[in-house]
Amino acid sequence: MARATDHPEDRVSHVDHTGSPIQIELTDGMQSEEGSTGLPEAGDAIDTATFEQILEMDEDEDEREFSKSIVFDFFQQAEATFDKMDAALETRDLEQLSQLGHFLKGSSATLGLTKVKDSCEKIQHFGANKDETGTRDEPDDDVCLKRLRKTIEQAKQEFHDVEKVLRRFYHDE
Amino acid sequence: MxxxxxxxxxxxxxxxxxxxxxxxxxxxxxxxxxxxxxxxxxxxxxxxxxxxxxxxxxxxxxxxxxxxxxxxxxxxxxxxxxxxxxxxxxxxxxxxxxxxxxxxxxxxxxxPTQQMDLVNTQLVATQQQLQQLQERYNELSVHHSMLLQELIGVQKTVVNHEHVMQNVMSFLHSIDAQRRRDSRVLNPFPQAGAQNGAPDGVAQPAEDDVPASPLQHASKLLSETNADVMLNPRNLEHMNEVSLRMNGTLTTPPPDYVRNGPRPTSRGTAPPSASSQSSMRLGDIDGLVYPVGQTNGIDPMFSEHIHNIPYAMPPKPPETADPQMPSAAARKKSHQIDPGWIRQPQILLVEDDPTCRRIGGKFLYAFHCSIDSALDGLEAVNKMNAGSKYDLVLMDIIMPNLDGVSACHLIRQFDQTTAIIAMTSNIRSDDISMYFQHGMNDVLPKPFTKEGLLSMLEKHLAHLKRPIHTLEAMVAPPMPALAHTSARQSLKDEDSPGKSPATASNWNSPAQMSGVSPVAPSVPDEYMSTVGAVQGNAVAYAVNNAPMPPAMAYNSSPQLPVPGRAPQGAHRRQISDISGGDDMSSSAKRQQMYAPPVRPQPMNPMQRPR
Known part of the structure; x- marks a missing residue:
């Protein structure tokens, strides 16, 4: 777990290197909105309604103890899951990948992290030898693995984007 | 002298x-x-x-x-x-x-002669009025019973259709099941078969979706409507009985009849209108009747009716009114919600994902529930089997060790009553039907919202809700029914034609008749309009949230699936029977509100016996 905690910084810096324009946008949006709503504004990366109802459970609006711990636990959980995904990619364990995708899908959905959730859903489908909507079979494992690799990278990217927004929201940078 | x-x-x-x-x-x-x-x-x-x-x-x-x-x-x-x-x-x-x-x-x-003459004329006039009244009343009674017969006939037809539909449905279901079984055989992931496809719900062939979805939907609809229809004919027939009774004699029906008659049929909306109508008519009478002291017939009936109607009615409205209130309120204020439990509900949260578990637990905590959690299906089954009693189980579906569906299946081997709610993002229709097949009572889609969770709780833990809450909720309801109870007098003017027909039709004669009586000459209009309303206002019924059963059944009110209703344990069924209204709650929303009615009953003991 210690490793997982260290990870976010690595990832964030990595993302910064790539200089993704999307992320800058997100960050700007967040800052401009922060003053008015106090909620992290991350475009369609975060479903505000879902996230808001978690924020509502905070007893103290400054500390945000509850939601903060949930969100930060989720960071760890996500990092750990991504690691497992990478490992499963190595061993071509599609079933494991599907389960991992489902697992992360559940928690990201609960937090309202829409983009991450969508990618995880695709991972779940690809792992199950399906196309990305889960409606058609894709019997070729190689095709699935290729798609998985791509989607997992995408999911990581999206996760780190939203992680940055959230960390900023919780004044943890 | x-x-x-x-x-x-x-x-x-x-x-x-x-x-x-x-x-x-x-x-x-x-x-x-x-x-x-x-x-x-x-x-x-x-x-x-x-x-x-x-x-x-x-x-x-x-x-x-x-x-x-x-x-x-x-x-x-x-x-x-x-x-x-x-x-x-x-x-x-x-x-x-x-x-x-x-x-x-x-x-x-x-x-003196003049006075005598005056009295004479008055008497004659009164007698004429009485006769007119009598005629009109008879006429109305005939109409009413005709309508009732028609209605009963229609209901029977509907029930028959329902049965046919059910047969068709079960046939389709078997075909569907067959198909799924077949496709499962073809499924490249044989593991899916192990737990009835549960662990791998998503992996199921997508083709199944197409036929299953409408099937699922239809069966849900059916299960909703059916419950309603099944119960209602009784009410109608009862009403019919009452009306026949009243046809026979001009005397007022015994109070209990009055109570029973309108109550079951006219779900809240009608009764108040009845009372208000009659009270309004009373006012008319005061103004219009000749100053002829005691005329036979009219007065006694009046006081009787007025007595019976209003007092019999009020008990009902709370039930109907209540449903909409709490939900509306609860939906708005989302912070710390006290749903008003009699005691803290014991909830078992079965969830492997810590994030979901924590958030779900937090929400439940906010709803004043006591939470126990299990990390997977196996742990849940063990807990239940070890004798832990829960009022509700929230069950994730895809979990390590033992998935939710299998866990539910196992739990159902020894516990038929505890409500088990599937908590899942796999809400495709074939998934859902599988959940129900294995004894789940309901499905809470993931990611769940606080409102969704709360309404689920209120729906399935209706028996734990506190009546006081009901009362509080009733205080400021915008509903006419409600207002009627508290201030039926003040409402008489607002009585909309749409509602009065209901009154007239099920309560029928008394209100009607007394209303007509004093105003013999001017009556026709009124009379006509009422009758017309009775006949033509099916629409109004529906709109008014259906005082009449048939309207209820096909009412457009929020129709959330309540499939859980049917499969639910015996005790739940009972409750709904007792409450007499539960059956009508065809939506999760209504139902959740509906629950309260069960509890308020002690306050209205007279309406309890059905």
Missing amino acids: LENPTDENVVRWGNEGDSFVVLENEKFTKHILPKHFKHSNFASFVRQLNKYDFHKVRHNNEENGQSPYGAGAWEFKHPDFKANNKDALDNIRRKAPAPRKSNTAADDIMI
């Missing part, structure tokens, strides 16, 4: 004691008449005397035509009017009077 010595020089007995003499016409008129007859008109006094067969004694044949009492004296004679024979007074009757009037009149013999 004749024996009063002070008036002797004005009026006295005749010399022979068989007549009386008015000696001084003027004084008699001014001073004595008013004392005894409330008027001072000698002419009318004389007319009255004539009516009672008194005759002026003429002295024409006597010498000079002079009366022995003086020139201005009037002497009146009646064969039975003797100073020494008071018994004979009873024989003094009005000439040719209507039997009833004679009775009244006999008591005060000297009623």
Whole structure:
């Protein structure tokens, strides 16, 4: 777990290197909105309604103890899951990948992290030898693995984007 | 008055004691008449005397035509009017009077003619009114029972259709199941088969979705409507009975009839309108009825009805009203919500994902529930099997070790009653039907919202809700029904035509009839409109949230699936039976509100016995 905690910084810096324009946008949006709503504004990366109802459970609006711990636990959980995904990619364990995708899908959905959730859903489908909507079979494992690799990278990217927004929201940078 | 010595020089007995003499016409008129007859008109006094067969004694044949009492004296004679024979007074009757009037009149013999005439006319008018009323009432009763018959017939047809539909559904289901089984065989992931496809729900062939989805939907719809329809005919028939009863006699139905009659059929909306209607009519009567003291028929019925209707009704509205209230309120304020449990509900949260578990737990905590959690299906089954009692189980589906569906299946082997709710993002129709097949009571889609969770709790933990909450909720409801209870008088004017028909139709005659009665001449319009409303206002019913069962069944009110209802354990079923209203809650929303009605009952004991 210690490793997982260290990870976010690595990832964030990595993302910064790539200089993704999307992320800058997100960050700007967040800052401009922060003053008015106090909620992290991350475009369609975060479903505000879902996230808001978690924020509502905070007893103290400054500390945000509850939601903060949930969100930060989720960071760890996500990092750990991504690691497992990478490992499963190595061993071509599609079933494991599907389960991992489902697992992360559940928690990201609960937090309202829409983009991450969508990618995880695709991972779940690809792992199950399906196309990305889960409606058609894709019997070729190689095709699935290729798609998985791509989607997992995408999911990581999206996760780190939203992680940055959230960390900023919780004044943890 | 004749024996009063002070008036002797004005009026006295005749010399022979068989007549009386008015000696001084003027004084008699001014001073004595008013004392005894409330008027001072000698002419009318004389007319009255004539009516009672008194005759002026003429002295024409006597010498000079002079009366022995003086020139201005009037002497009146009646064969039975003797100073020494008071018994004979009873024989003094009005000439040719209507039997009833004679009775009244006999008591005060000297009623002046005008008054008598007035009374007469009034009586006749009243009688006419009564007759008209009677006719109208009969007519209405006939209409009403015709309508009822029609309705019952329609209901029976609907029920039959329902059964046919169910047959078709079960057939389709079997085909569908067959298909799924087949496709599962083809499924590249054989593991899916192990737990009835549960662990790998997503992996299921997508093709199944197409046929299953409408199937699932249809069966849900069916299960909703069916429950309603099944219960309602009884109400209707009962109503019919009541109406027949009332047809037979003009007397008011016994109070309990009144209570039972309108209540089950008219779900809250109608009863109040009935009461308000009648009360309104009462007002009309006061203003319009002739000042004819006690007329037979009308008044007694009235007070009876007024008594019965309003008091019988109020118990009902809370039930209906309540449902919408809490939810509306609960939906808004989302912070710390106290759903008003009688005791803390014990919830078992089965969830492998820590994020979901924590958030779910937090929400449940906010809803004042006591939470226990299990990390997977195996742990959940073990907990339940070890004797832990829960009011509700929230079960994730895809979990390590033992998935939610299998866990539910196992739990159902030893526990039939505890509500188990699937908590999952796999909400495709074939998934859902599988959940239900394995004993789940409901599905809470993931990611769940606080509102969704709360409504789920309220729906399935209805029996734990506190009645007080119900009352509080009722205080400010915008619903007419509600207002009616609290202030039915004030509402009478707002009574919309849409609602009154319901009244008229199920309560039928009393309100109607009494309402019509006083206003005989002006009635037709009113009457017509009411009847028209009864006949044509099916729409109104539906809109008004359906006081009538059929409307209910197909009502457009939020139709969230309540498939859990049917499969639910016996005790739940019972509750719904008792509450008498539960069955109608066809939406999660309604149902969740519905729950309260169960509890409020102690407050309205009279409505409890069905």
